[in-house]
Amino acid sequence: MANLLPLNKSEQIQARSEALFREHQQKIFKQTDRVFAVLFFLQWVAGIVAAILISPRAWAGTQSSVHVHVLAAVILGGAISFFPILLALLRPGKTSTRYVISVAQMLTSALLIHLSGGRIETHFHVFGSLAFLAMYRDWKVLIPATVVVALDHLIRGMFWPESVFGVLTIEPWRWLEHAGWVLFEDIVLYYSCLRSVNGMKEIADRTAELQWVNQQIEAAVIDRTHELRESEEKTRMIIETANDAFIGTDEKGMISEWNKEAESMFQYSRAEAMGKQFSDFISEESREVYQKGIEKFLHNGKKHASNKCIELTALRKNEKFPVEITVSPIRHNGSYRLNVFVRDIAERKKAEEELRSAQSQVIQAEKMNSIGRVASGVAHEVKNPLAILIQGIEFLMKKVDQTDPDVRMVLQSMQTAVAKADIVVRGMLDFASVASVKMEQYHLRHILETSLPLVKHQLDRQKITLVQEFRPDTPELMLDKNRIEQVFVNLLLNASHAMPNGGVITVKVYPKKLSVGDPFTGKRKQDLFHAGEEVVIADIEDTGHGIPPEVADKIFDPFFTTRRTSGGTGLGLSVVRNIIQMHRGIINLENKEQGGGARARILFRTSGL
């Protein structure tokens, strides 16, 4: 059964060494086969040339014919050479090819010796051939060659000794002497082959070991590369999925990295942004700040601008938006690479603004509450003395002779002053009393209709036209009827005061589904209204002089009035806002976008009071 366990280091090297050795050996075998193919051809040609030069023709007197040696060189020489040439070309590297070559080489030696007339010099061909065969570095190849020489001498020594040894009465063992010299060379070549093979094995061992080490190094490199790729991929994923825009630039600010958030934030694709200057994406007023910071850093290496959050204004297709950037410089190949993280802080800014507004509202509410308590206390304390004063003035007006104009004027002035004080006290009580509401289901239209008769006289007197637009699909709401009546009366009177020379008051009541971007919506839980919520809106618009900008912020403050001289207490709008807030609604007072005049807009929630 085959051993399926993985090979250990030495076994791996051993196996590889053997493979390398065999490969090298095969290469030598094939190369030597090719050398012999060429050699056989050259020997064949040389044999023919030698035969032509030495014994071209056989003579009989003046008659001649081609010498048998020439024919032998061509035909027999060709026959000897052709087969090993064929094998060397068709079956290079095979053991049998080498053995045939070995035999053929010795036969070639015999032929050449014969053609040269047995010259002793030609016998060196035998020894040269053995040396050539040793090029195979396979000592076994010498065996067939030696056997051929020995057999040649043995057979010819037995049947025609003079052709080999020159004398007829030769000793029977003489062939052994000749073969002995061949064996002598064989022994030398045998050791030479062994040493060559050992050298090849040593080279194979060293190569195998080197290859093993290389393989280990390559495997380690592949592993590290893989890890590096994974790490790069992770980094890229982090950068690509980051909530902040990541922008990589060179020292000169040219963009080389641009993640998905950057594409979304600046609305430039990666391909579009590449090669552009990062400063092109910063607004003109912020550009100088950014560039100065970077230049300072590059000049003195101090990180003025790096790793700090800087708030700038960025550009998105000519639209400005606030951003916070952090620049991280990295030294790479002698220059800096700037990694810029950009965060869109528009939402945060808005939230901060809303928070400030909410805080302001809380403070305002607290203030109102305090004022309410104070007003309530003061009103209660002042109310009774005022009642006594009013009754006293009425009594005096009945009892005192009013024929004296001075007396009459004093009494009337007292009566007017006390009446004014009474109005103020009543207003203060109203203001302070908005602490609880009694909710019932009503149509806003119904409440508005019951409120109108209360202001009709005032509107008629000022030649003010009232336009009513009620959407029939407006749902019923949970309302405190009296309080909402008070709101409408206050707002209608306010509108009439803004139009002393007459005009038009338009009252619109309609339902609406709030959407993202509506000024009254917010994303936070604590926001009163959210996108998707159903509300009922009541708009009261006038065509008067509008709200002066300098008073816009104080319009709902208690005791703030622009009609102090004409009897305004400054408590009406404060009371209105308190009532709306008790209904968890919103009131907003602003100038109309078109046509002049102001608009009071009230949002009522349809559910969840």
Added chain:
Amino acid sequence: MTMKHKWVFASSVLVWVLLVGAGETFLLQYSSTPALQMTAPALWPEGSQIAKNTKLPLLLLFVHPKCPCSRATVGELSKIMTHSQGKVSAYVLFAKPEGVSEKWLKSDLWKNASRIPGVQVLEDPNGFEAKRFHSLTSGQTLLYDAKGRLLFEGGITAARGHFGDNQGSETIKQLIQGNAVKGRSHFKVFGCALFNHNE
């Protein structure tokens, strides 16, 4: 290698071995087959034009100027003469058929023979002397003693055009030295025919 390939390969090797073996055998056969030979005159022929030295043995070598096989014979003669300097008179007779040029006659073989010390090279017009001494083949060597008695006849190479020690040259050396020789004193001759086939 499939069994079929093995058979094809083995058959190819066998065919090759047989083919080469047959070629080698033929070549050996050719090299070891002697040429035509006639018995030389036992006594020095009276009509010979060659000057007879009465004090020393006389060696005659008949050569075809163009015979490649006789190159080995001339080489062997050189060795004999080196060994027997001053103890033998030697003539190399180059057969000159009628109508051939001087250039044809004085081939490399002539020049080689001329360079051997103690050897006199002679033309043998129409091969008269060769015929007189019954020599038909290039390489035929004769040794007569001072009294004109034939001591040796035959070739002094082991095979056709084959260099190297051989029984013929060894025997002739011994005879020149005046030693008695056991066994035969005439040997096979390997070389080209001195005369046309129709002569």
